[in-house]
Amino acid sequence: MKLGAAVIATDLPELLPHMEYNLQLNDEGGSLLGRWAVDSLNWDSTEARVKLRGRLGNNGADAIFATNCVYGRDTVDMFLSTMFALSGPCTLALMCGVPVPPAALAPEEVSILDEFLAACPRFFDCYLLKVPGGIEDAGVARVQDSPLAAELGKPYGLSAAALADGVWLFKLPGSDCPSWARPVLCIGYGTTLQANLRQWQGMCWHSHIQLLRLQRKLISGLHPQ
Known part of the structure; x- marks a missing residue:
């Protein structure tokens, strides 16, 4: 707001008074x-x-900022559907904060992170960005708790936790990635990903990840120098 932006902050109705109070604290310059x-x-x-x-107009939001919004697998599709509905060709939709497995993970259950990663390319071109501390300070997640995230990140030296704690940029299909972005992992729209349940045999685990009918190839550039 201090840079002149028009901001709409959203939440559930019962949380709006608290949000309004916080925004007032940042409204030093008024109109x-x-x-x-x-x-x-x-x-x-x-x-x-x-x-x-x-309210946003035909072009949608200029930018969407979402943090710690996905707390259950049942919220993934509705969250992404909402971001999609508010986006236009030039919208920068940025989010971070998917629970690091095994958070909220019951036995024989797909993690929230894997559910999220499988759903994202049904809506957007997806870019995991290189930002200071975003990947280096990621938490720790066991490979067996999120096999899809582990499989996607492995070729680029990224842990499953890095995919959960990192900053993601979502762009409508066919929209250009901004030149300032430094993606370390890209998942193209239409990439079909499925994470199956973990299967244990003694102390060994086997993750079964199927890359089904790739409509667009999973793309990723080299790590930025």
């Missing part, structure tokens, strides 16, 4: 700088998505 508003947004409501998109 001379940016402007802000709070609004309720139910990710599972088509009506709510259409209403907010109407």
Whole structure:
């Protein structure tokens, strides 16, 4: 807001008063700088998505910032559907904070992280960005707790936790990745990923990951120097 942006902060209705209070603390310049508003947004409501998109205009949001938004596998599709509904060709949708496995992971269950990674390319071109501390300071996750994340990150020296803690950029299919971005991993729209349940045999584990009907090849450049 201090740079002149028009900001709409969203959450569930019962949390809006607290959010409004926090935004007021950052509104030192009043109307001379940016402007802000709070609004309720139910990710599972088509009506709510259409209403907010109407406020944003035909081109959608210039930028979307989402942090620690996905806390269960049942929220993944509705969260991504909401970001998709609010995006336009030039929108920068940035998010971070997927629970690091084994958080909220029951026995014989697919992790939230693997569910998230499998769903993302159904909506967007996806880029894991190189940002200071974003990957280097990632937590620790066992390979067997998130086999899809481990398989995707392995060729590039990335742990499953790095894919959970890192900053992701989502762009509508066919939109250009901005020149300033430094992706260390890219997953193209239409890449079909499926993470099967872990199967244990004694102390050994076997992850079964199928890359089904690749409509676009999984792409990734070299690590930036």
